Amino acid sequence: MEKYPVLEVNLNKLRKNTEIVTDLCKDNGIEVAGIIKGFGGIVEAAKAMAEGGCTQIGSSRIEQLRSLKEAAVKLPLLLVRIPMLCELEDVVKYSDICLASEKETLIELNREAEKQNKKYSVILMYDLGDLREGVFYRSELIELARLVEFELNSLMLEGIGANLNCYGSVAPTHQNLTELSDAAEEIEKILQRSLNIVSGGGTTTLPLLIKGGVPDKINHLRIGEGIINTQDLPLYWDTDIEGLDKDTFVLKAQIIEINEKPTYPIGELMVNAFGEYGHYEDKGIRKRALVGLGNQDVGDSSKLVPKDKNIMVLGASSDHTILDIHDSEKEYKLGDIVEFNVLYQAMLFTSLSQYVNKKIRE
Structure with missing residues (x-):
């Protein structure tokens, strides 16, 4: 596997x-x-x-x-x-x-x-x-x-x-x-x-x-x-160069949990694991997935771009990235793989992380 x-x-x-x-x-x-x-x-x-x-x-x-x-x-x-x-x-x-x-x-x-x-x-x-x-x-x-x-x-x-x-x-x-x-x-x-x-x-x-x-x-x-x-x-x-492919490097992560949950945290708020105050929008109950990948691996989860355009990255802790999959046309299940394009910071972190496997394709 x-x-x-x-x-x-x-x-x-x-x-x-x-x-x-x-x-x-x-x-x-x-x-x-x-x-x-x-x-x-x-x-x-x-x-x-x-x-x-x-x-x-x-x-x-x-x-x-x-x-x-x-x-x-x-x-x-x-x-x-x-x-x-x-x-x-x-x-x-x-x-x-x-x-x-x-x-x-x-x-x-x-x-x-x-x-x-x-x-x-x-x-x-x-x-x-x-x-x-x-x-x-x-x-x-x-x-x-x-x-x-x-x-x-x-x-x-x-x-x-x-x-x-x-x-x-x-x-x-x-x-x-x-x-x-x-x-x-x-x-x-x-x-x-x-x-x-x-x-x-x-x-x-x-x-x-x-x-x-x-x-x-x-x-x-x-x-x-x-x-x-x-x-x-x-x-x-604001620059396009014809013919360039954005899929030179693709990050793949596995779903470890799927749940329907509120979109706004419940209780008194404080700083998160990185000493920052989060920003949350209350959209009611929505379907979300956790993948086994976190800011320890990517630096900043906002630099991940899901290839499924109907998925939204909500945020991450050190080891988990939280995705809103509510509007996706795909019926995701436990163990499924979510693919991301990576912006520069995420590329830098994932390529250097010993916890992210590297796969070379011709």
Whole structure:
């Protein structure tokens, strides 16, 4: 008997989604680093993205890149989180390029690359206002570029990049990406050579790309969500890309209880298991089901999208998710399986949970 919950990975659909997105970017002079952290670095899925046209594979976790290196993935491996000093040996050993913003980190990275007799590549990050990683002033960026190019002989300045939307919710625009482009051109004049990479963000740059607003100098994007969680594009960014399949990853959970119950809790209310006050609407007595899956597995049950459109996710505790099945045309029974599409947060949690089984399908 199959064990649930299950996160099912469809490699053919993932490969096809990758082809569609990378072809779109290629038509605009942009290469794609396929970011695998959203699905926990599952090796088979990473290989599908490589086969689909990505020119690099990236993750924020060096452990995931190590697995790819050991699985003989041939593409350059990109670390997309600024490396910690304590992991530099592994960074140089198991990746080919990383994002960087700190002078001390660059000096130590150079020392480690020299020790491993390796020429290691870096992308210097420029903060365009989202206030996560990157130097804030162009003068600082230029100073770091000079350092890498002229003083750190075991490092290669591959290019510069920026991150947008992940922390400060700042949208990629023609204006802020032009600031990145202008900085790249200034650095190229100083170095008297072209930069290989000008990396203009990730999935959230795709809507601007489709509208034709990305400056020509941008030639690299770091995309995960726009390939693996394609329902996020229309939901969050009002963007549809023809042909993308939302069923690359499907979460399946088993029903462990079915009952008809009131829709408003009975008694004095307090905070729930997560220290939050719930919001409930009294709709009378309705049929509901519990599945053996909770916020410990998915992070936030509101990021689950039932494939049965007549099911509504009411909420979850650590180990149970409560579904309203009253209006469903299917007569669910104990032991039946409910399928969900997963938004990014749920994808991240379920792929990493040891309590969610992983099933790979071609």
